Amino acid sequence: MTTPSRTVVSLNTPTRRVVPFEAQGGLAAVVGTLTDEIRELYLADEVPWVIGYSGGKDSTAVLQLVWLALQGLETDQRMKPVYVISTDTLVENPVVAAWVTQSLETMRQAAEEQQLPIQPNRLTPAVKDTFWVGLIGKGYPAPRPKFRWCTERLKIRPSNDFIHRVVRQHGEAILVLGIRKAESQARARVMERHEKRRVRDRLSPNGNLPNSLVYSPVEDWSNDEVWTFLMQKSNPWGHPNKDLLTMYQGASSDGECPLVVDNTTPSCGDSRFGCWTCTLVDKDKSMSAMIQNDEEKEWMLPLLELRDELDVADDRHLRDFRKMNGNIQLFNDRMVHGPYTQAARENWLRRVLEAQTWIRANAPIHVRGIELITLDELHEIRRIWVFDKHEVEDSLPRIYKEETGEDFPGRPLDEHLMIASDEVELLREICDGDELHFTTMRELLSVERKFRTMTRRSGLFEALEKTIQRGYYKDADDAAEHARRARDSKIVPELPFPNEESTNAPA
Secondary structure, X not given: OOOOOOOOOOOOOOOOOOXXXXXXXXXXXXXXXXXXXXXXHHHOOOOOEEEEOOOOHHHHHHHHHHXXXXXXXXXXXXXXXXXXXXXXXXXXXHXXXXXXXXXXXXXXXHHHHOOOOEEEEEEOOOHHHOHHHHHHHHOOOOOEOOXXXXXXXXXXXXXXXXXXXXXXXXXXXXXXXXOOHHHOHHHHHHHHHHHOOOOEOOEEEOOOOOOEEEEOOOOOOOHHHHHHHHHHOOOOXXXXXXXXXXXXXXXXXOOOOOOOOOOOOOXXXXXXXXXXXXXXXXXXXXXXXXXXHOHHHHHHHHHHHHHHHHOOOOOHHHEOOOOOOOOOOEEOOEEOOOOEOHHHHHHHHHHHHHHHHHHHHHOOHHHOOOOOOOHHHHHHHHHHHHHHOOOOOOOHHHHHHHHHOOOOOOXXXXXXXXXXXXXXXXXXXXXXXOHHHHHHHHHHHHHHHHHHOOOOOOOHHHXXXXXXXXOOOOOHHHHHHHHHHHHHHOOOOOOOOOOHHHOOOOO
């Protein structure tokens, strides 16, 4: 007897929604286990803790867990300091930056009232390392994946300097971070590799910072588990988590932020905040969504436009054909351009001041005091232009006045190093439109004036020679040809060797 064939009918049964913390016995059980673990680790030694806090969902969840755990200790047990550090790059998304600043202040007051050893710290990069000093002052081109000069200076260095100070003072430090394996496959691989080298339960070594260990209490949580915790557990320092959810929701292109979802539904975890000047991504999706979802945030449009202007695919027309040290670099017979030209740097300064002035005049009252570029940065940019780049006409105060309508609040520079504007224009006329000739002559005059006031003029001839070498060429094409000839002259021709079979020489 032949068995009849069966036809499989697809019923399109919906995928069962994943319930956060279901496999671990529910939210209360997970929080209870983690807070017990945190208290045990906190009391295990006298090593201070450093919590990285960005104001985002993951770092908020971690800090909230630690806060809840410390609340469960007796007052005399809360002796070990817990430093909360938040790095402000000074070019953060303004909405997020304001949120974090307010959160830190609320946190400070709550910690004092609740007698907790939590000490919030807002970190900023040194003036010489800020984004605008690098781009407008020194002329670093907008960051690219192969020239990511910003991350180290703006984010890593300030936090590492703080941690080094803690280690020098206490000998060790434990870093408590909101890193999770679900963030990306790369993050998961790194965390799993460090897990194998753990020296104590849940504490992983930190390869970049000696004498420091990493504790990541929410490493196995999903996006939705993070949000479930934040929505069901009140913020213990009094900064509403619902406002944080609203901020993430506003940064999502569809304006939605589901909490319990299946594997095909996007989550608020996809909202990424960062520097509004970032050119390492194709587009600032979070800021674009904020503007799209809230008319009150349309004042950020000038920032979005400026960011897009910085993101030029081919910016060679904005950059000097020479590297920062004056050398000519070739790659496959093509010149690798160096820093932004003077004209480009002056234009970027104008654009930043223009955006800042417009926002101060047209934005909602609570953001009209915004400072896109600080006075300390402007002073440092001015110093670099005049003393390091020999742009002795000192154009920054003039640009500031033209773009803001206000006099630049800076001190006069050394008159011995300055050249009057009419003298600069006369020099430009003499050079008859030859920009390379003009900048070379201007630098020679600047070097001579610098050494004129010195008691010992040792190094003058070397400085003059270096300036002449920088301006040795007729133009960029001449420089490229000169570099090719210099490269080819160093190539040693292959010499013919005797036939190995007929040679009987001792080794």
